[in-house]
Amino acid sequence: MATKSLLLYLSKSDSFKGFLTRFKSFNSVTRRFVAGEELADAAAAIRQLNVRKINASFDHLGESISSEAATRQEVGEYLSVLDRIHEDELDSNVSVKLTQLGLDIDQDLCYANTRAIVEAAGRYQNFVRIDMEDSSKTDATLAIFKRLRQEFNNVGIVVQAYLYRTEKDLEELLKAGARIRLCKGAYDEPASAAFPEKARVDENYIRLMKTLLASGLYHGIATHDENMIAATKAFARERAIAPDQFEFQMLYGVRRDLQQSLIDEGCRLRVYVPYGRFWYPYFMRRLAERPANVWFVLKNMMKG
Secondary structure: OHHHHHHHHHOOOHHHHHHHOOOHHHHHHHHHOOOOOOHHHHHHHHHHHHHOOOEEEEEEOOOOOOOHHHHHHHHHHHHHHHHHHHHHOOOEEEEEOHHHOOOOOOHHHHHHHHHHHHHHHHHOOOOEEEOOOOHHHHHHHHHHHHHHHOOOOOEEEEEEOOEOOHHHHHHHHHHOOOOEEEEOOOOOOOOOOEOOOHHHHHHHHHHHHHHHHOOOOOEEEEOOOHHHHHHHHHHHHHOOOOHHHEEEEEEOOOOHHHHHHHHHOOOOEEEEEEEOOOOHHHHHHHHHHOOHHHHHHHHHHHHO
16 A cells, blocks of 8 residues: 555656656556557557457546646547547547546536537447546536436446445446446545555445446446456356446556456457556556556666
8 A cells, every 4th residue: 555655646746757757668668558649559559459359448648637728629639539430440439537628627618528529429329438536526527427427328437446435326326327337446545535445445346346237237347356357257157147248447558468368258348548648647546556567667677
């Protein structure tokens, strides 16, 4: 937990970013986890995933935007992504963070921006997943999602197993027929909001996973934890839930061996493919989620 807290702290440090990016080897190793800075980079990465029968989700990196004009640029970027998916016949949807789209500026602005993306996706019969950010944004994120869900079926939401409130949130979301992505959570939360112990987070994750799979709706089980994956597969077998009734979800570059084994077993898998200039906070949070990746980074930096 101390390592995770340190990495999350460093994810906000521009000076530490400046130090790391002096190393060419560091910049090279980030490409394992971030497809690149341009849309074309992400499209190429997704094409390769599709060849391996892995679905994908475009994730244009950026959050906590404070300029209305910049939020409009994000909308334009996502409209370009949806066009690219259609033109290149990629098996992919899109993932958005509401602080990219104006959540910290004005909720009506954020709603209008997000609605434009969801509506455009609908014209292509595509799907938009609204990511969940830190717990201070949960209420506003859920409010905008519920507002969109009243009008559109092609929009989903993420819930985080480390938050105490998630079990109750899940009940309300399932009543609305929401398609949900379950993850553990990647932000540094206070003990007043989230389970501080990994064992408690894991227990809650399994409990929530069972609720999702038993709902009869199509959900995403997002984890790189082999214990959580095994528990999910065991519950699906126990309830005779077919492999095409849900999907596992993972992050680009993380546990590629495990990704391939799931595909080989006949499971459905979606990989989130991040790209964009604002890769550093994302990259550091991924290290915080799985500190074993720190050794991978350091080993490759020493080689360079």
